[in-house]
Amino acid sequence: MKLHDIPTPALVVDVAAMDRNIRRMADYFAARSCKLRPHFKAHKTPAIARRQIAAGSCTGITCATVGEAECLAGEGIAEQILIANEIVGPGKADRAALLARDVDLIVAVDSEYALDDIARAAVQAGSNVGVLVDVNVGLPRCGIAPGEPAVELAKRAADTKGVVLRGAMGYEGHVMVIRDRAEREARAARSMERLLSTVRMMREAGLRCEIVSAGGTCTFDITGAMEGITEIQAGTYVLMDSTYTYDDLPFELAFTIHATVLSRPRAGQCAADAGLKACAADHGNPSVKGIEGASVLHLSDEHATIALPADSTVRPGDRIELLPPHIDPTINLHDALYAIDGDRVVEVWPVAARGYLEQRLVAG
Amino acid sequence: MKLHDIPTPALVVDVAAMDRNIRRMADYFAARSCKLRPHFKAHKTPAIARRQIAAGSCTGITCATVGEAECLAGEGIAEQILIANEIVGPGKADRAALLARDVDLIVAVDSEYALDDIARAAVQAGSNVGVLVDVNVGLPRCGIAPGEPAVELAKRAADTKGVVLRGAMGYEGHVMVIRDRAEREARAARSMERLLSTVRMMREAGLRCEIVSAGGTCTFDITGAMEGITEIQAGTYVLMDSTYTYDDLPFELAFTIHATVLSRPRAGQCAADAGLKACAADHGNPSVKGIEGASVLHLSDEHATIALPADSTVRPGDRIELLPPHIDPTINLHDALYAIDGDRVVEVWPVAARGYLEQRLVAG
Numbered sequence: 001m002k003l004h005d006i007p008t009p010a011l012v013v014d015v016a017a018m019d020r021n022i023r024r025m026a027d028y029f030a031a032r033s034c035k036l037r038p039h040f041k042a043h044k045t046p047a048i049a050r051r052q053i054a055a056g057s058c059t060g061i062t063c064a065t066v067g068e069a070e071c072l073a074g075e076g077i078a079e080q081i082l083i084a085n086e087i088v089g090p091g092k093a094d095r096a097a098l099l100a101r102d103v104d105l106i107v108a109v110d111s112e113y114a115l116d117d118i119a120r121a122a123v124q125a126g127s128n129v130g131v132l133v134d135v136n137v138g139l140p141r142c143g144i145a146p147g148e149p150a151v152e153l154a155k156r157a158a159d160t161k162g163v164v165l166r167g168a169m170g171y172e173g174h175v176m177v178i179r180d181r182a183e184r185e186a187r188a189a190r191s192m193e194r195l196l197s198t199v200r201m202m203r204e205a206g207l208r209c210e211i212v213s214a215g216g217t218c219t220f221d222i223t224g225a226m227e228g229i230t231e232i233q234a235g236t237y238v239l240m241d242s243t244y245t246y247d248d249l250p251f252e253l254a255f256t257i258h259a260t261v262l263s264r265p266r267a268g269q270c271a272a273d274a275g276l277k278a279c280a281a282d283h284g285n286p287s288v289k290g291i292e293g294a295s296v297l298h299l300s301d302e303h304a305t306i307a308l309p310a311d312s313t314v315r316p317g318d319r320i321e322l323l324p325p326h327i328d329p330t331i332n333l334h335d336a337l338y339a340i341d342g343d344r345v346v347e348v349w350p351v352a353a354r355g356y357l358e359q360r361l362v363a364g
Numbered sequence: 365m366k367l368h369d370i371p372t373p374a375l376v377v378d379v380a381a382m383d384r385n386i387r388r389m390a391d392y393f394a395a396r397s398c399k400l401r402p403h404f405k406a407h408k409t410p411a412i413a414r415r416q417i418a419a420g421s422c423t424g425i426t427c428a429t430v431g432e433a434e435c436l437a438g439e440g441i442a443e444q445i446l447i448a449n450e451i452v453g454p455g456k457a458d459r460a461a462l463l464a465r466d467v468d469l470i471v472a473v474d475s476e477y478a479l480d481d482i483a484r485a486a487v488q489a490g491s492n493v494g495v496l497v498d499v500n501v502g503l504p505r506c507g508i509a510p511g512e513p514a515v516e517l518a519k520r521a522a523d524t525k526g527v528v529l530r531g532a533m534g535y536e537g538h539v540m541v542i543r544d545r546a547e548r549e550a551r552a553a554r555s556m557e558r559l560l561s562t563v564r565m566m567r568e569a570g571l572r573c574e575i576v577s578a579g580g581t582c583t584f585d586i587t588g589a590m591e592g593i594t595e596i597q598a599g600t601y602v603l604m605d606s607t608y609t610y611d612d613l614p615f616e617l618a619f620t621i622h623a624t625v626l627s628r629p630r631a632g633q634c635a636a637d638a639g640l641k642a643c644a645a646d647h648g649n650p651s652v653k654g655i656e657g658a659s660v661l662h663l664s665d666e667h668a669t670i671a672l673p674a675d676s677t678v679r680p681g682d683r684i685e686l687l688p689p690h691i692d693p694t695i696n697l698h699d700a701l702y703a704i705d706g707d708r709v710v711e712v713w714p715v716a717a718r719g720y721l722e723q724r725l726v727a728g
Binding site for chain 2: 007064261282297298302303317329334348350359
């Protein structure tokens with residue numbers, strides 16, 4: 001199949017650019033004690049995860065949901081899987097506990113409720129589930145308060161049957177959006193001190209803390225260079241998106257949305273077939289690649305309305321490429337990624353963990 | 365299965381409320397010459413489409429993509445399928461032409477390019493594809509200019525082998541967002557005059573125009589009451605969303621996102637497991653149902669960060685319901701809808717046309 005035969009809308013991956021991203025990240029961690037635990041939630045695509053692991057420098061893999069962990073385990077991607085998220089809700093702990101019979105599974109916990117639930121499920125399944133105490137390092141989302149509260153939860157984990165305390169994590173997601181390098185470094189340092197001081201307290205209390213997990217694409221060489229951090233949970237770096245194109249990051253945009261021009265209702269405007277169901281809009285509209293002066297005015301369900309230069313010769317049937325601003329929810333809209341080398345489609349990769357696995361099972 | 369056993373995040377449909385919406389819409393059109401052609405793109409769920417058709421007052425069904433039409437044809441939902449969209453791009457016309465061997469298929473065209481492409485494919489497939497000339501009525505998206513340009517395209521359609529001219533359509537999507545009834549009526553009238561004047565010119569030129577298709581949920585009884593409009597393409601009405609809750613619309617919110625509270629990192633805040641991969645954010649954040657003073661602060665990939673009243677007793681494991689602001693791209697994130705009667709799950713409906721069918725075929 002040639003590039004221009006791909007049915008649109010479609011996500012098209014430049015394999016060479018992606019492989020360079022993978023290589024750069026693996027090289028950074030190769031000679032360090034801190035390693036990489038690439039985040040599967042970014043792409044949900046086993047073919048990509050395999051390349052990340054094969055490049056070396058990885059401690060295992062990170063994911064965000066039990067369904068992703070089930071997919072990773074089923075595909076045999078990595079020996080150790082970290083669900084870097086609280087897995088609370090019907091069936092989740094039980095599914096994770098079953099999985100822990102076959103793989104080295106670690107989950108994040110930030111409450112007694114979540115800890116007791118996974119412990120109950122593990123005892124019932126006859127498995128042991130690793131836990132990291134998830135410390136709030138400033139991102140307004142999950143995580144127990146650093147210091148005493150986190151240490152108390154760690155002690156409870158150490159004393160609870162069915163779970164094995166492995167360490168702590170803390171995701172400085174609020175730092176990723178800071179474009180200025182110096183400010184990003186300063187904010188990351190403040191965030192990580194909350195995690196690292198908690199880890200010191202855990203160790204002083206005699207608690208096991210072999211894993212200290214943190215970081216993302218925009219702090220890989222900031223948090224990843226800090227004494228005491230054992231692994232970085234970066235995801236976006238592998239394909240990148242138009243939000244994270246900071247000067248200091250050595251990663252390339254390795255995928256675009258391919259769309260077909262459907263309509264040319266007036267001069268200076270066209271409609272293409274990639275809308276909200278092909279590109280997530282939470283970080284704003286995608287940008288238009290390769291047409292000087294063109295910009296996306298609006299995304300509706302199935303359309304991108306695009307402003308074109310007045311003298312544009314774009315016409316129905318033409319191909320247009322859009323740069324998505326947020327990789328994770330965009331890829332989650334698609335069931336396949338088209339992997340290209342030049343203008344040749346070399347492979348089609350299933351986005352095997354798209355959506356929520358339990359829904360796909362009941363929907364058949 | 366009980367309501368509280370549904371794995372979260374999940375979309376939960378109140379069947380009784382949905383059936384009341386379906387009944388109200390069908391009743392409105394029962395005694396009119398104008399009929400309903402419910403839009404499948406809103407929910408992509410054959411079980412819902414079947415109920416819409418079964419309620420009567422329908423001319424057939426509307427959809428937005430060839431994949432949706434393939435799904436509808438495969439499920440035998442309706443005798444006549446309108447793809448109310450330009451189907452330009454690799455394989456689309458050919459797939460539509462194949463489909464037209466088995467069902468009465470009509471597609472929108474707004475350019476010679478699109479018209480000639482579907483005609484070529486139909487001749488090759490040995491089928492006939494109906495076409496509506498898609499007239500731009502003010503929405504900055506698709507549609508040929510009203511008047512002469514549209515009539516010229518209609519003439520070309522009438523003279524082209526493989527296609528059968530069936531009429532015209534024009535979607536006043538820009539009018540849907542106007543909350544004020546009087547202004548919405550005035551703007552709809554202006555938009556529809558562009559369509560109806562074009563239809564008069566087509567008829568004066570001796571061209572066939574049995575279908576004049578337009579309208580949506582927020583203009584069903586405005587555009588639907590206009591002389592000359594033969595059908596309304598409403599979709600959202602069946603389940604509704606928090607954007608279209610106008611006082612003058614007789615439809616109920618019939619579905620919510622069920623989420624589980626994962627974390628309670630501080631007083632006045634919690635994190636639940638429904639983020640950008642469970643709820644489309646293009647119309648803003650979802651609202652929180654049933655907790656006075658609660659609001660969604662932020663959606664990230666797998667989390668909703670929710671502000672709670674200071675004295676809230678919400679804790680990890682609790683269920684929270686969110687009202688999605690935009691039905692179409694939200695349902696498109698899910699593979700199943702849980703249909704409930706009270707606290708009992710009565711059926712699980714596959715969102716069978718979710719995503720892009722051609723990707724699912726190659727992804728296996």
